[in-house]
Amino acid sequence: MNFLPIFVDLRSRSCLMVGGGEVAARKVELLIRAGASVEVVSPKLGDSLNRLNKEYSQIEWIESEFVNSHINKQQLIYAATDNSVVNREVSELAQQHNIPVNVVDAPELCTFITPSIIDRSPVVAAISTGGSSPVLARLIRSQLETMIPSAYGRLAQLASRFRLKVQEKIKPEQRRIFWEKMLQGPIAEMVFSGREGEAEKSMQDMIEHCSNKHSGRTSGKDNILNQGEVYLVGGGPGDPDLLTFRALRLMQQADVVVYDRLISPAVLDLVRRDAEQIYVGKESSNHSVPQSEINQLLAKLAEQGKRVLRLKGGDPFIFGRGGEEIELLAERGISFQIVPGITAASGISSYAGIPLTHRDHAQSVTFATGHLKDNSSNLNWAALAQPGQTIVFYMGLKGIKTISAKLIEHGMDPLTPAALVQKGTTPDQKEYIGSLVTLPEIVAESQIKPPTLIIIGSVVTLHDRLNWFDPEQNQGSKPRVF
Numbered sequence: 001m002n003f004l005p006i007f008v009d010l011r012s013r014s015c016l017m018v019g020g021g022e023v024a025a026r027k028v029e030l031l032i033r034a035g036a037s038v039e040v041v042s043p044k045l046g047d048s049l050n051r052l053n054k055e056y057s058q059i060e061w062i063e064s065e066f067v068n069s070h071i072n073k074q075q076l077i078y079a080a081t082d083n084s085v086v087n088r089e090v091s092e093l094a095q096q097h098n099i100p101v102n103v104v105d106a107p108e109l110c111t112f113i114t115p116s117i118i119d120r121s122p123v124v125a126a127i128s129t130g131g132s133s134p135v136l137a138r139l140i141r142s143q144l145e146t147m148i149p150s151a152y153g154r155l156a157q158l159a160s161r162f163r164l165k166v167q168e169k170i171k172p173e174q175r176r177i178f179w180e181k182m183l184q185g186p187i188a189e190m191v192f193s194g195r196e197g198e199a200e201k202s203m204q205d206m207i208e209h210c211s212n213k214h215s216g217r218t219s220g221k222d223n224i225l226n227q228g229e230v231y232l233v234g235g236g237p238g239d240p241d242l243l244t245f246r247a248l249r250l251m252q253q254a255d256v257v258v259y260d261r262l263i264s265p266a267v268l269d270l271v272r273r274d275a276e277q278i279y280v281g282k283e284s285s286n287h288s289v290p291q292s293e294i295n296q297l298l299a300k301l302a303e304q305g306k307r308v309l310r311l312k313g314g315d316p317f318i319f320g321r322g323g324e325e326i327e328l329l330a331e332r333g334i335s336f337q338i339v340p341g342i343t344a345a346s347g348i349s350s351y352a353g354i355p356l357t358h359r360d361h362a363q364s365v366t367f368a369t370g371h372l373k374d375n376s377s378n379l380n381w382a383a384l385a386q387p388g389q390t391i392v393f394y395m396g397l398k399g400i401k402t403i404s405a406k407l408i409e410h411g412m413d414p415l416t417p418a419a420l421v422q423k424g425t426t427p428d429q430k431e432y433i434g435s436l437v438t439l440p441e442i443v444a445e446s447q448i449k450p451p452t453l454i455i456i457g458s459v460v461t462l463h464d465r466l467n468w469f470d471p472e473q474n475q476g477s478k479p480r481v482f
């Protein structure tokens with residue numbers, strides 16, 4: 001190890017920056033974030049430092065060339081001028097005064113280097129390659145950024161508020177286990193999903209429960225650590241790269257996953273390997289597991305203390321019955337959280353190069369179900385047939401003839417462009433393009449593989465120019481494993 005990683009307390013301490021350009025500005029900003037006061041020596045300031053100087057009283061601009069007397073017992077010294085002679089001089093003088101010095105882009109003149117950082121204050125992670133490849137450090141950082149929830153800082157603050165109470169109530173030999181459970185369990189999830197009041201209360205219950213248990217008394221309350229919960233997660237339209245960070249994190253910590261037909265194998269592949277998998281697949285005419293049974297199943301698994309991942313295609317709240325599934329959980333007081341996903345209309349319109357709105361074509365967009373009850377009577381066809389909008393039909397493959405006929409009957413131009421996209425965002429994506437009048441024929445003559453989405457409106461004409469996704473290039477592409 002060439003450098004010792006340490007964290008330095010700079011609050012209200014003085015640092016020196018020699019240089020006034022953009023690189024200097026980035027370092028000064030970091031020093032200010034760490035609470036330091038900074039003397040900046042430079043005859044001129046660039047735009048960014050000028051702005052910082054006006055904004056922060058902790059910056060003192062010394063409008064001059066560097067001279068030896070500027071070094072004056074500071075905690076840290078930086079040199080970031082474009083003059084290598086001055087940079088070297090600053091480094092030598094700082095070392096004579098035993099003050100740590102960093103010269104930007106000149107590792108041989110540095111006695112300390114600044115790492116790439118992930119800031120979830122008070123949690124901070126630092127990555128260094130010892131100056132050998134700052135770009136590699138940044139790449140590693142961006143991978144870690146995706147894995148460390150942005151709310152870790154709030155979790156650390158919660159832990160810090162209860163530190164003394166835990167010390168007082170929980171025996172030393174039990175504390176490590178207590179913190180591990182708290183930081184990885186339902187309380188952490190409450191913080192990550194913004195339910196901090198609930199987390200605070202659960203923390204009090206958990207401390208009470210654990211201290212009673214150790215002293216042989218029972219609290220009569222359910223132990224928060226043994227309570228299960230349900231994550232209702234949108235798995236997006238198929239491409240695993242379209243999952244959210246939160247979806248991925250919950251997928252990797254669930255004990256059991258309950259999923260349906262729309263979940264692509266590539267997405268399912270990212271669920272924790274040893275999680276139990278329960279398929280409750282549904283097709284429009286063949287409900288393999290009735291909805292009420294799915295609702296009961298989720299509640300039962302959570303009541304057994306499991307972390308249940310209910311993984312749904314697209315977004316759970318768009319034609320996804322997500323609302324029905326959590327109603328029962330809410331009734332029974334079971335903890336749950338909902339993670340939105342990219343709905344089919346967004347994913348498929350992007351991957352097919354068909355914008356859903358466009359100033360020259362459509363000022364609004366409607367998502368409608370094509371799963372027609374009573375052979376179509378339940379949609380407001382007159383409103384859907386109005387010009388200047390885009391209509392997206394989910395579950396419309398079987399009803400495409402009726403959809404087309406009804407829209408024409410209510411005044412839509414039969415030549416209105418229309419597209420049907422099969423298995424959008426996956427290696428099997430295929431677009432069938434026609435018009436309101438021709439699309440049903442095109443579909444009847446083709447071997448279509450569900451799921452499919454129908455987009456109607458003049459935005460479809462943009463497909464020719466904006467179509468960028470090449471499914472062939474995505475054949476066999478492996479999902480990224482974090």
Ligand SMILES: C[S@@+](CC[C@H](N)C(=O)[O-])C[C@H]1O[C@@H](n2cnc3c(N)ncnc32)[C@H](O)[C@@H]1O
Pocket residue numbers: 237238262312313314315316317318319320342343344345348393394395396421422423424425426451452453454
């Ligand atoms: C029961 S709905 C669920 C919608 C989902 N909750 C969403 O937000 O995308 C199922 C319909 O979504 C559409 N769909 C979902 N994924 C799709 C995909 N990859 N390609 C085309 N259509 C898709 C199809 O119309 C399918 O019949």
